[in-house]
Amino acid sequence: MNVPLAIAEQVAQALEPTGIRVRGIVNFGQGEGPRLEDGSPAQSVVLLGNIGGSIWPAFSAWRRSYQGRDPLDTWSKAMILPVARRMHAAAYFPSDMPWHPFQQWAMRAEGLKASPLGMLIHPAHGLWQGYRGALGLPFELPGPPAAPTHPCDGCLDKPCLSACPANALGADRFDVAACRSFLDTQSVDHACMGSGCLARNACPLGASFRYPQAQLCFHMASLKT
Ligand code: B12
Structure with missing residues (x-):
């Protein structure tokens, strides 16, 4: 069994009920990745996000019993952090400072480019997508490099x-x-x-x-x- 590949699949499976999808993988050059918990640079990230309204049913059900601030960011952390812990991965979130370059990661992971609106555009999902987090790992993950596409x-x-x-x-x-x-x-x-x-x-x-x-x-x- 290919262990790194199994990790991406396990993440996808664990997050399936939340509607958060594995959006792609970025492998980094030496020292280029974000920091892992031990301070060393990640060698890869698994990018996580929504496709269309995929997160809306699970998020809206959860939100009925949450009255605090930043509900979507809070929910994303509640869903993603337990999976990160299970996989011994670092977790990064798009709204946390300092901002990680989620759009650059998405460009590399899926070959996406920016629309005139600044948001990245996907050949199938169009502008109806976003990023909810990323998992950082100390090894590379398999996968072909993404082919650039710009509808x-x-x-x-x-x-x-x-x-x-x-x-x-x-x-x-x-x-x-x-x-x-x-x-x-x-x-x-x-x-x-x-x-x-x-x-x-x-x-x-x-x-x-x-x-x-x-x-x-x-x-x-x-x-x-
Ligand atoms: C600050 C921020 C905002 C600010 C300012 C946005 C702005 N355009 O100036 C505000 C609050 C206004 C905002 C609004 C929105 N945002 Co916003 N925002 C961010 C945030 C948190 C940080 C951006 C940043 O500076 N990143 C740090 C740099 C280092 O990262 P980066 O990957 O290098 O990103 C830069 C480049 O990609 C560059 N860039 C973008 N397009 C292009 C194109 C070219 C040709 C080049 C050279 C560079 C370039 O701009 C980015 C910022 O400088 C990101 C999340 C994140 N962590 O990135 C979301 C993010 C970019 N936003 C997102 C979204 C969806 C929105 C909104 C649509 C949300 C809404 N409520 O409606 C609006 C509309 C945005 C718009 N039309 O541009 C999504 C984009 C998803 C996608 N499909 O690309 C992100 C990734 C958040 C997410 N959770 O998915 N946002």
Whole structure:
């Protein structure tokens, strides 16, 4: 049995009921990886995240009995940390400081590139994906290098760029202040606040992976604050 391969499979199996999926693997060059618990650099990370609304049923059920702050980050840790412990892996989370380069890891793990919105775009899931954590390991994991893919190259109209009601999408950056100022003028059931980011919604790719309404509103509410 190939032990490293079995680890990725065990992680996938353990997280299956949560909807958190193994999104890919990154192998690092010497000293390049994030620190493991003993201070040495990880040789690989297993990237974990949601595909479409995959986490929403488990997360919303858990949230009914949680009244604290940062529910999605708290839930992600509650689901991922026990698996990390079982695998003797370090755990990294996208919102923890100092920020780990989750988007760079995803580019390497899945060959993804940034959409005009700044979010990475997947050839099948489109913009409907995110990262919930990563497990760091002291050895390399098998897997072919990811082939780069960029569906936006073939999208001539780029409807995402003209759909933002706040004009927050420039040629090379996302204007966070413009986005938030616009959201402040919106009631909870209006425009982006009621239906999710209109620019993200305008992307024709991966429509069947679009987040459920409650998840769209949850993400907009956390972006506003
Ligand atoms: C700070 C942050 C924000 C800030 C500022 C974002 C900004 N655009 O300036 C705020 C709070 C506003 C924000 C908002 C959102 N964010 Co945000 N954010 C982050 C966070 C926590 C840190 C980013 C960072 O600085 N990383 C540190 C650097 C070292 O990491 P990095 O991998 O090198 O990332 C950089 C490069 O990839 C670069 N980059 C991105 N695109 C491109 C393209 C090119 C060509 C180049 C050269 C570089 C480049 O930008 C990144 C930041 O500098 C990350 C999680 C994380 N740890 O990365 C999420 C993250 C990037 N956000 C994410 C998301 C989904 C969002 C929102 C859609 C969420 C929402 N509630 O609606 C919005 C909209 C974002 C948008 N249109 O850009 C996802 C992106 C998933 C994806 N598919 O790519 C991440 C990875 C979080 C996650 N849990 O999955 N975010």
